Amino acid sequence: MIASAAAGIPEKECAVSDTAGAPTAGRIHLDKQSPQAYHALVRTAEAVRTTAADAGLDRLLVELVNLRVSQINGCASCLDVHTRAALRAGETTRRLGVLAAWRDTGLFTARERAALALAEATTRPADALAQESAYADARRALADDEISAVIWVAITINAFNRVSILSKHPVRDASPGA
Numbered sequence: 001m002i003a004s005a006a007a008g009i010p011e012k013e014c015a016v017s018d019t020a021g022a023p024t025a026g027r028i029h030l031d032k033q034s035p036q037a038y039h040a041l042v043r044t045a046e047a048v049r050t051t052a053a054d055a056g057l058d059r060l061l062v063e064l065v066n067l068r069v070s071q072i073n074g075c076a077s078c079l080d081v082h083t084r085a086a087l088r089a090g091e092t093t094r095r096l097g098v099l100a101a102w103r104d105t106g107l108f109t110a111r112e113r114a115a116l117a118l119a120e121a122t123t124r125p126a127d128a129l130a131q132e133s134a135y136a137d138a139r140r141a142l143a144d145d146e147i148s149a150v151i152w153v154a155i156t157i158n159a160f161n162r163v164s165i166l167s168k169h170p171v172r173d174a175s176p177g178a
Helices: 035-055 059-073 076-088 093-104 110-123 128-141 144-167
Strands: none
Touching: 035 144, 059 076, 059 093, 059 110, 059 144, 076 093, 076 144, 093 110, 110 128, 110 144, 128 144
16 A cells, blocks of 8 residues: 555555455445555645645644544544554644544644634535634634645545545554554
C-alpha cells in the first residue's frame, strides 16, 4: 500500500485491509479491488498535504480536522490512525478527549475552532446555515489559502472515511501505546 503522508494521512492509511487482506463482513476492500482509483485518492491526499503545509497549517491542526471529520462519519479505522498521528504531533489526550464537544470548551484556539467548524460544515453540506456561519468564522480567523486547505483536508478525509467504512476496514491490532 502506498503511504500517504499527505493531507495528514500517516504511514498506514486509514483505508487498510486486515492483515490477511481478506474482505471483512462480506465486503470487498475498495482499495484492493480498485487499486488505480485508490492510488489516485492517495495522490490527491499528497497534494492536499502539500497545499496545507504551504498555506501554513501545522500537522496538529490537520490531524484535528481529520479526527473531527472521522468522528462525525463514525470511521473507527481512521479515528485510530489519526488519534495516534495527533498524539505523535504533540496533541494532548485532554483535548482529544473533548474534541467531539470542542464548542463547549475553552481548549481550542480561534483558528482551530474556525477550522473545526469549517470541517464540520464540509462534512455535512446539507446544513446551509452551519455552512454560512462556519465560513464567516473562518474568514475572520483564517487566510483564504488556509480556508481552502482546511476544506481540502476535510474533503480528502471524508473520501478516505467512506472507502474505509464501505470496505468495513477493521481497526488494526497494535501494541499498547502504539
